[in-house]
Amino acid sequence: MQNNIRQDKIIGSRRFSNYFWTVFLFIGGSGFLLAGLSSYLQINLLPFTKPTELIFIPQGIIMVFYGTLSLFLAISILLTLIWDIGSGYNEYNKVENLVKIIRKGFPGKNREVLLTYPLNSVRAIGIKISEGLNPKRSIYLCLKDERKIPLTPVEQPNTISNLEDQAADLAKFLDLKLENL
Known part of the structure; x- marks a missing residue:
C-alpha cells in the first residue's frame, strides 16, 4: 500500500x-x-x-x-x-488514482488550496530550466488539456542534476514520460 x-x-x-x-x-x-x-x-x-x-x-x-x-x-x-504561506505537499496516490496538490494560503475562507487531478488526465512530467539573471528550474505536472501545474516551491534554484533526478524519479513512480518544456 x-x-x-x-x-x-x-x-x-x-x-x-x-x-x-x-x-x-x-x-x-x-x-x-x-x-x-x-x-x-x-x-x-x-x-x-x-x-x-x-x-x-x-x-x-x-x-x-x-x-x-x-x-x-x-x-x-x-x-x-x-x-507559513505556500507550505504543503504533493500527493501522488495510485490507489485512488489521484494527484493532490495541497498548499496553505492567507487566512480566511479559502486558507487551504487543494487541487486534485485524476492520474489518467496527466500527460507527462515536465522540466523547465531557464538560466540568466533570474534562473528558474521547475518541475511541472503536464495535463492532457495542455495545462502545466508547477510542483516545485519558489526558492533558490535547485541544481540541474538534482532537479532531473527528482523529475525522473517522479515520472518513473507515476509511469509517465519526462519532457523538456
Whole structure:
C-alpha cells in the first residue's frame, strides 16, 4: 500500500532568507524611524549617534517615511512566516488514482488550496530550466488539456542534476514520460 502513495513535502515561506530579511528590515526601519523622530522631537532616541543634528525637513521626514515603510515590509514578511504561506505537499496516490496538490494560503475562507487531478488526465512530467539573471528550474505536472501545474516551491534554484533526478524519479513512480518544456 505504501509503495502506491508518495508525498513530497513543500516548504513555504519559512526559509532562512525570509527570517533574515524580517530581522534586517526591522532593525534598519527602527533605526531610520527613531532617527527621523529624534530630529523632529529634538530628543536623542538613538544612543550611538546624534540624529538631533538632522534638519527635520527634508532629511528627518524622509527617514521617518523610509523607516515606516521598512517596518511595514518587515511586518508583512513576518505574517507570511507566521501563517507559513505556500507550505504543503504533493500527493501522488495510485490507489485512488489521484494527484493532490495541497498548499496553505492567507487566512480566511479559502486558507487551504487543494487541487486534485485524476492520474489518467496527466500527460507527462515536465522540466523547465531557464538560466540568466533570474534562473528558474521547475518541475511541472503536464495535463492532457495542455495545462502545466508547477510542483516545485519558489526558492533558490535547485541544481540541474538534482532537479532531473527528482523529475525522473517522479515520472518513473507515476509511469509517465519526462519532457523538456
